[in-house]
């Protein structure tokens with residue numbers, strides 16, 4: 001029986017059910033939070049997280065994969081509280097979310113030493129808890145696969161090789177980082193079917209997406225509502241085109257929603273959200289995206305493939 005590590009221990013893959021593959025119950029800066037806690041409102045953050053958890057549960061979601069890593073304020077105790085109070089399964093990662101910067105503590109460690117850190121979280125537990133990471137997260141964005149980013153990717157690959165756990169790689173499709181990321185994993189001998197290239201849905205360039213799929217990876221159509229990267233209509237047209245080409249068995253649908261995000265002051269958020277992401281939420285998929293995809297030809301079987309079968313296969 002295959003199992004997946006959740007914040008409440010291993011769960012039989014058959015019990016994961018409908019899964020959101022990429023959402024965050026809280027995204028804040030770890031250093032700012034530690035140094036300037038007066039900028040943060042714990043009670044409001046908790047309310048936002050539990051409201052979203054209960055809302056997606058109301059839409060039939062049983063599992064949320066929360067790919068927060070270092071620099072995204074991964075917090076195993078907070079995520080466990082969300083799971084305990086909502087009844088959701090929550091699946092956590094180990095890894096580092098950086099587009100280039102690494103602190104000295106990581107600059108002065110090599111790929112194998114970073115891999116050892118990730119393996120610790122997978123085998124021993126996260127942040128001195130017995131909550132284990134189910135997968136490894138890494139990222140490449142606009143700066144590309146810089147030497148630091150490459151080091152983190154190679155470390156993620158080695159941790160995956162040692163433990164058999166899958167990898168989620170945040171990507172920047174506009175500069176086609178996914179292809180280079182998959183090359184690094186291939187050089188490390190990673191089975192491409194263990195890798196999910198997140199945020200592939202930020203482009204409607206089918207040629208790039210199909211070249212990426214040719215490497216054998218999974219792709220995240222996982223930022224629905226983030227119009228600033230690609231408007232919903234183009235995301236929908238891209239997913240429908242890929243479904244027509246028979247790629248339902250390689251795609252995930254999600255929103256990369258953050259119940260709390262500290263990037264902007266409240267005033268900026270009020271001004272920017274209507275321009276950048278007016279519909280973005282943890283329930284946008286259920287309120288608009290999925291009903292519309294169904295109207296335009298997506299079958300229930302394709303939906304189950306993307307939201308039940310694919311998460312199961314990638315995580316297990």
Ligand SMILES: [Zn+2]
Pocket residue numbers: 022024067256
């Ligand atoms: Zn994310």
